[in-house]
Amino acid sequence: MPEAVPDPAAAQPVVTPLTTAALILVATIEPGGESSVREVLPDLAAFARSIDFRVPDAGLACVTGFGSNAWDRLFAGPRPSSLHPFQELHGARHHAPATPGDLLLHVRGERMDACYEWAARLLDRLGGAVTVVDETQGFRYFDHRDLLGFVDGTENPIGAGARTAALVGPAADPAFAGGSYVIVQKYLHDLASWNTLSTEEQERVIGRTKQDDVELPDDVKPPNSHVALNTLTAPDGTAREILRANMPFGSFEQGDFGTYFIGYAADPDVTEQMLRNMFLGNPPGTYDRILDFSTAVTGTLFYAPSADFFDAPPPSPALSGTESLSQPASAPVARITVPADARDGSLHIGSLQESAQ
Numbered sequence: 398m399p400e401a402v403p404d405p406a407a408a409q410p411v412v413t414p415l416t417t418a419a420l421i422l423v424a425t426i427e428p429g430g431e432s433s434v435r436e437v438l439p440d441l442a443a444f445a446r447s448i449d450f451r452v453p454d455a456g457l458a459c460v461t462g463f464g465s466n467a468w469d470r471l472f473a474g475p476r477p478s479s480l481h482p483f484q485e486l487h488g489a490r491h492h493a494p495a496t497p498g499d500l501l502l503h504v505r506g507e508r509m510d511a512c513y514e515w516a517a518r519l520l521d522r523l524g525g526a527v528t529v530v531d532e533t534q535g536f537r538y539f540d541h542r543d544l545l546g547f548v549d550g551t552e553n554p555i556g557a558g559a560r561t562a563a564l565v566g567p568a569a570d571p572a573f574a575g576g577s578y579v580i581v582q583k584y585l586h587d588l589a590s591w592n593t594l595s596t597e598e599q600e601r602v603i604g605r606t607k608q609d610d611v612e613l614p615d616d617v618k619p620p621n622s623h624v625a626l627n628t629l630t631a632p633d634g635t636a637r638e639i640l641r642a643n644m645p646f647g648s649f650e651q652g653d654f655g656t657y658f659i660g661y662a663a664d665p666d667v668t669e670q671m672l673r674n675m676f677l678g679n680p681p682g683t684y685d686r687i688l689d690f691s692t693a694v695t696g697t698l699f700y701a702p703s704a705d706f707f708d709a710p711p712p713s714p715a716l717s718g719t720e721s722l723s724q725p726a727s728a729p730v731a732r733i734t735v736p737a738d739a740r741d742g743s744l745h746i747g748s749l750q751e752s753a754q
């Protein structure tokens with residue numbers, strides 16, 4: 398018997414339609430900042446309500462997630478069974494880096510001002526307790542296209558299928574049902590190189606037609622196309638799916654143009670299998686050709702608990718005596734740096750520069 402679909406009322410707004418705007422912030426918690434983070438958690442919903450009531454057309458949807466190391470610094474007791482650090486992947490040609498992140502703030506809506514306001518209130522309360530290490534302002538690009546020109550999001554599951562794909566079910570992990578594992582990666586596109594391909598060749602990279610967004614027939618779709626490598630089937634024949642909330646972003650000043658990948662999953666192994674297919678190849682060596690034109694520069698796994706978790710979070714490990722409040726962040730902070738003179742229109746892939754906190 399299939400597992401009961403998690404009650405959407407108990408979840409954070411993970412299963413929502415794609416919006417015109419999104420603000421995605423990844424932050425690390427400073428040593429000793431844990432109590433400030435814990436204190437603000439019960440107020441997050443109220444921040445959203447006060448914005449939502451005044452600008453209901455904004456359709457504000459805010460999701461907060463915690464990284465694996467942060468979970469142990471913030472909360473005592475049981476932890477989500479599949480929460481672990483993002484698994485870095487080294488393929489023959491391409492690399493999926495793991496980058497630091499204790500908190501994920503995924504703020505979506507029809508108006509960027511509403512997204513900004515929610516994050517501003519939260520970060521104002523947190524003061525120096527956290528450091529934002531990556532910020533992306535995503536926008537809808539025409540009819541849901543990515544900056545490669547292809548419609549992105551078509552085959553996302555919908556309705557009950559979306560909830561089953563994205564939310565932890567009650568049988569899988571009863572204490573953490575209604576939550577979601579979310580993997581985020583920032584991809585920078587080499588648009589100059591991509592635009593040298595003919596439309597037909599680009600379609601063979603993605604596995605769908607560009608103009609009309611129709612999947613290529615199986616006998617035409619190459620095995621190293623993005624769609625072929627990301628279509629997963631369980632041994633019982635059912636589809637293994639995730640819920641994607643990708644957003645295009647771009648900065649003319651920095652020369653960064655890309656896709657911010659956000660994948661929500663009931664089981665992070667589904668997203669991780671997709672990543673293994675993309676970076677290592679399936680069969681090994683048949684890697685995703687999209688990676689020849691798009692480089693992952695960040696990668697972090699978070700668990701976004703159910704909404705009611707925030708009303709009464711588990712006790713602090715400091716109070717329960719299992720951890721020290723001043724335990725330092727276990728990973729260095731990565732910042733994406735781009736040459737200041739990156740104004741010539743070519744794509745400069747930012748290097749990850751580590752600085753110990």
Ligand code: HEM
Binds near residue numbers: 545668669
């Ligand atoms: C550069 C980053 C990426 C871009 C530009 C991109 C773009 C696209 C596009 C255009 C499609 C076809 C339309 C659709 O069904 O949405 C697609 C499908 C899909 N992508 Fe991506 N994607 C990216 C990264 C990823 C990553 C990292 C994953 C998983 C870890 C992923 C998983 C999927 C899945 C599951 C599908 C649907 C496959 C199907 O069932 O047809 N994508 N993506």
